[in-house]
Amino acid sequence: MPHPIAKQDFPVSNVRHFLEPGPIVLVSSQWQQHTNIMTMGWHMVMAFSPSLLGCVIDAGNHSHALVCNSGECVINIPSASLVDKVVGIGNCSGSEVDKFKAFELTPGKSEKVGAPRIEECYASxxxxxxxxxxxxxxxxxxxxxxxxxxxxxxxxxxxLHYRGMGEFMLSGQSIDRTELFKPSMLI
Amino acid sequence: MPHPIAKQDFPVSNVRHFLEPGPIVLVSSQWQQHTNIMTMGWHMVMAFSPSLLGCVIDAGNHSHALVCNSGECVINIPSASLVDKVVGIGNCSGSEVDKFKAFELTPGKSEKVGAPRIEECYASxxxxxxxxxxxxxxxxxxxxxxxxxxxxxxxxxxxLHYRGMGEFMLSGQSIDRTELFKPSMLI
Known part of the structure; x- marks a missing residue:
């Protein structure tokens, strides 16, 4: 079973470190008493400061209305060990299922938005x-x-990185090319 | 030395297979006689049909004007073996450098746009x-x-997947979860 993971603050200007590599994310949202989670693969970094992200949330998703109404969400990154939950969350609709309960995920209190964080994810x-x-x-x-x-x-x-048709790619090793970069490009 | 790679057609509705996992791409462009290449990490799939992509090309990039003026580009995916060229291309400006020549990359004729493909990339x-x-x-x-x-x-x-600060992640192994998906979700 996955367990809640303690987390520390991270500069908002540097979320590209986690999101630019293109992981599948879980979007948690809340409007009034309704919470939901959706699996999302279509997102990108758009600016460092303010720290902007572009995300496509199809109007057919239950989360679309929750995010439109509340103007908020939390983007959480699940580790590969959560892959079966990631698929399960994408398979069903929040209009029929309480996903926090059904997938045994822990809603954590956010600091600046009303939507809950997902405690089992390693970044939020x-x-x-x-x-x-x-x-x-x-x-x-x-x-x-x-x-x-x-x-x-x-x-x-x-x-986890999604290729479509049920296939995920896992993140692999890291390589450091710092010495090749012009110093002004190291952001 | 990398070499040109022969390629075959691929359905445009399925570019998510390559782009949703979040690779660093090389954007090739042409306006009149000027060609250029830029390294880009900020992109996402936006729709299957028409096959839409969102991309951030900063106005400070030489490619910004070429793409605005021509209304076209080619998005090419380099393999990890091209990492030093990927960094080098990001380090310099097309206003000063002919990047196809400087990085010994082969411009290939595109079929539907004027911008050249990059033959050494494995998808375009x-x-x-x-x-x-x-x-x-x-x-x-x-x-x-x-x-x-x-x-x-x-x-x-x-x-290649960029984390910022000179660090790249390489793609890792694939895992298949087809059997967990609702059939209607297998796209």
Whole structure:
């Protein structure tokens, strides 16, 4: 069984460290008393400061309405050990299932948003809706990350990357090319 | 030395197979007689059909003007063996360097756009600018993939995923969870 992971603060300007490599994430949201979790693969970093993320949340997802109504969510990164929960969460709808209960995940209190964090994930980014102009046309939400949390173990965690058709890629080894970069490019 | 890789057609609706896992890509562009290549990590899939991608190309990049003026580019995926070229391309500006020559990469003729493909990459996606409404505010380009090419070896290639600060993650092993998915979710 996965267990809650203690986390520490992390600069919001540096969420690219975790998100630019393209992991599958779990989006947790809350509106009034309704919480939900969705599995999301379509996201990207858009700016460092403010720390902006672009995410596609299809209008067919129960989370779409929760995020639109609350203007908030938390983006959580599950380790590869949670893969079966990640698939299960994507398979069902929050309109029918209480996903925190059904998947035995722990909602943790966020600091700056009302949506709960997922305690079993190794990194969590509290987000506020920054720009809703592209939601109607593309289901594209632009969020600002207002608080970031990472586990001390975060850099050793294995992330999940989705290829479609039921196939995931796991994160592999890291290689350091610092010495090849112009100093001004090292951000 | 890397060498040109023969490629075959691939359905444009399925570029998520390569891009959703979040690899670093090389964007090739052309306007009049000027070609360029840039290294890009901020991209995401936005829709299957039409096949839409969102990409952030900072206005400070030489490629920004080439792509704005031509309304086209090619998104190419380099294997991990090209990592030193990937860094080198990101370190310099196309306003000063002919990157195809400097990095000994082969421009290949595209089928549907004027911008050249990069023959040494294992997948190439020819793109037309689909929506320019978010360029001014976010440097966000929405492209439609109009033609996709993959090497027969593409599924065995190792991709590069950038973490910032000179550190890359390599793609790791694949795991298959097809049997856990609801059939309707297997896309």
């Amino acid at each position: 980014f509290e987000c506020r809706l920054h720009d809703d102009a592209m939601i109607e046309r593309y289901n594209l939400f632009v969020f600002e990350v207002v608080k970031a949390h990472e586990a001390p173990s975060a850099d050793e965690e294995e992330s | 996606f020819e793109c037309r600018l689909h929506d320019d409404a978010m360029i001014e505010r976010y440097n966000l380009f929405v492209f439609e993939v109009v033609k996709a090419h993959e090497a027969p070896s593409a599924d065995e290639e190792e991709s």
